[in-house]
Amino acid sequence: MMLIALVFSLVTALPSLMRPAAAEAVAESPFDVPGRGATVPFTEIEAEDAATNGELIGPDRVYTRLPSEASGRRAVRLSAAGQYVEFTLTKPANAMSVRYSVPDNAAGTGLTAPVDLRINGTKLKDLSFTSRYGWYYGGYPFGNNPGAGSPHHFYDETRTMFGSTLAAGTKVRVQVASTSISPWFVVDLADFELVPDPIARPSGSLSVEDYGADRTGAADSTAAVQAAVDAGRTQGRVVWIPQGTFKVTNHIIVDNVTLRGAGPWYSVLGGNRVGVYGKYVADGGPSRNVQLRDFAIMGEVTERNDGDQVNAIGGAMSDSVVSNVWMQHNKVGAWMDGPMNNFTITGSRILDQTADGVNFHRGVTNSTVTNTFVRNMGDDGLAMWAETDNNVGNRFTFNTVVVPVLANNIAIYGGRDITVSDNVLTDTVTNGGGLHVGNRYPGVNGPTAVSGTFTLARNTLIRAGNSDYNWNFGVGAIWFNGLNQPISGAAINVTDTDVLDSSYAAIHTIEGSVTGVNFNNVNIDGTGTFALQLQAPGSASFTNVRAQRIGYSGPIYSCLGNGFTINQGSGNSGWYTSTPYCGPWPAPVYGGGGGDPTPTPPGCQVGTGNVAARKPISASGHTQSYVAANANDGDSSSYWESPNNAFPQTLTVDLCGTVNARRVVLKLPPSAAWATRTQTIAVLGSANGTDFSTLAGAAGRTFDPATGNTATITLPGTGARYLRLNFTGNTGWPAGQASEFEVYAS
Template sequence: MSVDDTPLTAPTPRTSRRTRTAALVAAGVTASAALLGPAATAAPAPEDRPAASPYPAGTAGAELPFVSQEAESAASEGSAVGPDYTQGTLASEASGRRAVKLAAGQGVEFTLSAAANAVNVAYSLPDGQTSTLEVYANGEKLDRGIALTSKYSYVDTPWIAGAKTHHLFDNARLLLGRDLAAGDKVKLVATGETTVDVADFEQVAPAAEAPAGAVSVLDKGADPSGEQDSTQAFREAIAAARGGTVWIPAGDFRLTSALSGVEDVTLQGAGAWHSVVHSSRFLDQSGSAGQVHLKDFAVLGEVTERVDSSPDNFVNGSLGAGSSVSGMWLQHLKVGLWLMGTNDGLVVEDNRILDMTADGLNLNGTAKNVTVRNNFLRNTGDDALAMWSLNTTNSDSSFENNTVSQPNLANGIAIYGGRDITVKDNLVLDTNALGSGIALSNQKFMDPFFPLAGTLTVSGNTLVRTGAMNPNWQHPMGALRVDSYDSAIEATVNITGTTATDSPYGVFEFVSGGGTGKEVRNVTVDGAVIERAGTVAVQAETPGEVKFSKVTASGLGAAGIWNCPFPEGSGTFTLTDGGGNEGWDTTWEDCAGWPAPGGGR
């Protein structure tokens, strides 16, 4: 889901200034300007430091089976794209806000840092085009190339205020047919204009064997060539395997309608590179007795636009209690998992979710004790990972050790209401347009909604180039946002161990996104490291009080604090000093204007 405020009238900004404060305890400065006030021109991106991998090493994020390399860090005959944070541009949606544009005949060459026999490439083509990347291994042209298309890109969502044409990149994969070693070179040569962003190199295991006693979909008449419809064969195999395993061997299988009535069964493939199901609606059911286990195959859809009324999802509805989803490759769907009904105790782990036109995963109320961990998500068209407490509350559920890259319309991770929720050890990179890296929000969207309650634990997360200029608000959203949009924040919110690097604007934002001045309280921020931010460390826009301890900052572009609650007279925002804070003891005092990203980046 995405923030869709209507912008308010913007005042004329005054000359900006900043002052040094004696302590972090601040009497809230009342804004004379509207919260959704004056437009700021997005500044050029910071001079990012290219690295072989876009995903920094550390405890945060998923443990991935592949090694990613940025095209701009490789040897290239093409031209540089970016850096740029301007919504609707290629660079703004690229990993690291940079990529390489190749003309026909030009190439980009990667030197492998580990063994690999497969590659997945994030790329963009001009709208309406198809093309190919020819592949060379150590100078030898392979007999197979990577087919490219723009059909899944250039998504328009005019019903979402502030959304421009987005989803400019796509992913395509190829088994190389040979084993390469560290130090070997792989060159990708364009046959037509192609922008290359990232290449993921992987050593893919051979296709697995069927477990003993499994019911193969082939035994029920499924066609592994993908030419014939295998829907009925899958249904019969599921019915026959109740209490056991349905085996999906290596091959391509085409389903023309969704599966339902799935319970007490495992659907298992030979590996996500080998067992491929072509379906835009894989499982659609409102209820299940549970114990559904989906593992080790790919589901590739044909969703080319976002239609919110259509269940164009891998899972739509309920898997039932005690279920799991693991080892999946999900691509070209509207949503990976849109989970309603009963999903108590669900575990979603070790999956790749790519190129969704909307959310990667959304726990849409009733989720209890759900764990979502060690997943990789790239290029989602809305929130990559979300919990939305609609109809009933999500509770005791967690997002842990996930890597989220390039959500191109909304947030990396969003918690809309819910009780006793944990968001820990995740890595979020390169958010765009309407989103923060992490959002904790009481924006309800619809009723009945259950606001944040109990204790929210937000710990050990790393945010890289997150936050964006909101085109509706006409002001920036922080890397980590706490939003009392439709109701005050009354839950206990503990934010610990955050690392925020190269934030294009502010880092910690406290806001009532509806512009009604609802309070943010019971929040503590403890042990954060801020390295380079375009504007401020703390962006306070609504009344309340937050305690900060051991928060250190360097390379701030404007000041330490922007403290301007809206609406005028709604109250003050107090920053309480818990000790150990360093590097952000200045205040931006011009509440009529937003600081443009400064030289501190």
Template sequence: MLTGAGTAFAAAPAPVVTRAALDPALVAGRGASVNFLEQEAENATHNGTIIGPSRAAYTLPAEASGRTAVKLTPGQYVEFTLPSAANAINVRYSIPDAPKGGGITAPLDVTVNGGSRKTMTLTSQYAWLYNQYPFSNDPNAGLLHPDWWITECGCVPAYTTPAPVITTPFRPNHFYDEQRLLLNKKYKAGDKVRLTVPAGSNAAWTVIDLLDSELVGLPYVDLIASNVLLFGADPFGKKDSADAFDKAIAFAKRFHLDVYVPPGTYQVNRHIIVDNVTIKGAGSWWTIIKGKEVALSTPAPDGSVHTGVGFYGKDSSVGGSTNVHLSGFAIEGDVRDRIDTDQVNGIGGAMSNSTIDGLYIRHTKVGLWFDGPMSNVKVTNNVIVDQIADGLNFHIGVTDSLVKNNFIRNSGDDALAMWSETTANANNTFDHNTVQTPVLANGIAIYGGADNTVSNNLIADPIREGSAIQVGSRFGAVAFTGHLWITNNTTVRAGTFELNWNIGLGAIWFFALDKSIDADIQVVGDNFLDNTYNAIMFVSDWPVKDLYTITNVHFKDIKVDGTGTSVVSGRVAGSATFENVDARNVGAVGINNCGSFHFTPSGSEFSLSGSGNDGGGTTGPWFGSWQLPNTITCDDRPPVVVPPAPSAW
């Protein structure tokens, strides 16, 4: 590895393959099984400059995988050694925004073993958001909400005299994008892929975060299907093919056929409504369905002011769709700003008894947003990247459904969410998914509902105002009932800074905002690695701290490897049990127990109990008997001690 411009070793380092910037052995059995191998740029040969590690929000290192990347200037390169045979790569990168926003494009040359060159055209048109939620594309904009609390100045600007000066660009974020490239042939393990910023690049700098390499198979072919080409679809993307897709779907339903979309890039600029139909592409590298965002002449009844490419089930108000099966293609949108009323998602509507498998979804608002009631949908083996908002959201009454073996990177909000607004999501499972670098909010969030499971997931590098896993009574969600199983998950470098409270969050956090949380919640077999602040947090908001409690939460067989502050932070009334929770490299006292901040003579309003809880840090055992059952140990903002990198237990 090179450590600075102009310095090189004589021999290239052996390829370092990681998962979420970790040794794969540390996360064995957790997360998605994918077809590509991940290599971090900082582990490759380069003559650029390493940036990071840093977890400070609004900085380039913080949003990089592993919180470290390589910054190149024109003429510099980073070179990866292929760990396995490959004929395709994916580059995660960042380049500057235009001075007035809107993004730029810039070249990146790709060579293998010094041979023929391919040039990727990088873009920042889908990156660089600013300001307060729901954000702006204008780096020079003033506050969107001048009456909101601003952590940076500790004030509410509209009520502050004199009004503070807010430096622009204010809170820049969402810096990264990624781009795939099919190479001209199959290369073998040991071959060298060099990414070079040309000397004449108009980008002052190019940050390379990582390279994914993959051996892509031949296109899938279906000769006995309703082929969209026969109905006028254009595989070169010059004309809109939406009507051709509709005709192919109608023909397929009439004659009980599947719809087949051969290799090509198809322009589709509106929703394709799907019901009782199977649509197959040739594979997500081969079949690309790509659309522009189109402004509507008048807002739609649901408040949308744009439409764009997406496959939508019928609305639940008219019964939704059923028996929809989508597989083997890419959906690439054109969403560059966040408008929450817009239906510009890759997949939308209601689809019962359906499957979504093997899609690649990029540059839409939300990858998959399901509005129930609906049941029995299986979302499997998809790659969802570079979203403005969520990766996937089960919204309102989604039941008996599965989200498994999906890879989500660079979501602009919760990567995976179940939001039980008005009606409970029930009997659903999020299993064996990988989540990396959600820019805002959480890796996995469960807002109310009944009898749901979060299992065997890998969640890494949440950036701000959220963390790896949240159990939240908020956003108008119905109460938690029945049980919630959170089992055998691994989080790493989680626990972000909460702007409104000016404190650090836990890697897993329980938040009672709208009502109490008292369902049977079992957190079993989870590993919380390299936690920025706390590993585990229980909290309510100050105005409701005397109204709501968190109880009936049970931790068992947990490993905590490294905390910047405590293992457990309690900032609410309630209780939890802990059995065989082992911790090491704890930065502060093991339990930071503030309760609901009344500091009564009888102790904290939050009590902890259990046995077999071993390990700790410099202050002694994390679960010492003197801390039980409810001893007040409140340090509202303890100093952060950076933990060492995770290692085998």
């Protein structure tokens, strides 16, 4: 039993406008939270909410599955010519960004395929969908070799202007013309925008074209842009980037200068290794009085190399502002290496990075990221890392951070007097939570450890936290880690915060010890597992902390005995127990909780037709990247393969409910390279996933390329939720193999 210190105090309730009502707890969109998050210039429409003749995929929160990285964990799959997603404009727009995924190629270098963009049924142009900038494999720091398995970072986005303003009510369709290059296209969402006219060239400015820059992007403009920037510094004049795409292949070094464009839809610095950097302290920096405004920095980064400086913005800049800058396809949006002071990023977009969105790295003080939209980071969305030199007085405010593929939406590693407020954080995928404070990573200890006052206020976390593939258990939506040294002596105040539909626990402590955390007016509505997951000793105070729809029947996980002290104030409800759970990690349960012993995964419904399609599937083993999920992904060219010379092997699918299965259809890739083979396979069924009985005995099942490499097994129609294939032989390869495991009730 944990030691409980009851602390009663008078608490003045905030007005109802300051606290979302229970109905708001089911909000799925990051844009449905009044007064919090970035103010964005676009209107977002999710593909699953649009008209389509494609297939809805998800919801799903399992790392390495396509829906897990979709906004809202749902998207639409198009796998035949003529399939489409059609958006109806709710406001006038002249531009759109589409978030999508297409498969990788066998070499891991990506493929590029066109789709039609149609306006009210008439084709306007081709859009180019590519996997060049996505699909990473293996463990950290990841690579481009599909053989390493564990694929992730599936999505990218492309933007286009329509050439005219379309009225509200216009139908904008993304339609597959051909599957000859890509067998499928997944559409996640579209952002529609009324882009203003280009900004006029400031009077008295210097244009980069005056120094030989090429707006067509054909010639390398690095030297020309640098020459213009140097002249602007010495003459005290604004440096102008006109409309066009200027190829830049190295860092542009800025100091005491304003670099401005016609707007991020019009003025683009793009190319391999493009970046705008302040001077490092070791090189005479920090740079000062830098203004970067109204342009885009579009990189060409296709891998993660932590030792390579291929960030959109970097170096050190004091008394400087980045405003309305679009950063995409770099390693990091802005990796700032101090010491530096008074730096601000505002009104910007950071998309599709291979690592962090922003990292204030060592010695960054009194600096801010505000009103900025961040999506699809390969690591933390927004981070501060006080490595060796302390970060002090920094702020992340009014930002929207969506789908960090790895790690956290916002992470603070050490530092003093830090504020994280009024942000919206959604859809964490793996190895992190929505909001994290920790004494971890190199150099975060002693004078750089968490200290002073941390203000974590008015943040909304939606579907935050997820499973850690190293720890093999869940990470909380809000979590604290004292790995390098205990978190102690600081005041960490979590106030006026909403944790909605968290994937695992709402609040989590782990490693070392954690004290000094105060929760006040926190609303927890929906968790996959626990309200509190306590894996580090310490203490915290809780006042007006309310919880409902907890996933597990026991709301607190702790094996610490009396090692963690809960100080209760008034107004708490729905989360406290004097007998916390300590046992095996339960599977998360979404949408109501209660600890179902055989929980149904999110979005798992029986359906019709092939009832095994994209259902939860597992195997006794696999080789290389030929994982179980390949066997029911609808793509007959991908396949599961068991380890060699290790029969028997099994492949088991959860049909998400009882099915009176009448037949199983098994497929191998139809390529002629797959010679005829006979696999010895039995089919077993189970109601609970543990106790199986034989539905079809072991027999040779022949797969012949001349007849489609397909084998059908007839079943008696006995009801079962789980079907298992048991492989005991294969005349063509010393392993079990299946490209599609289909199940039909007729």
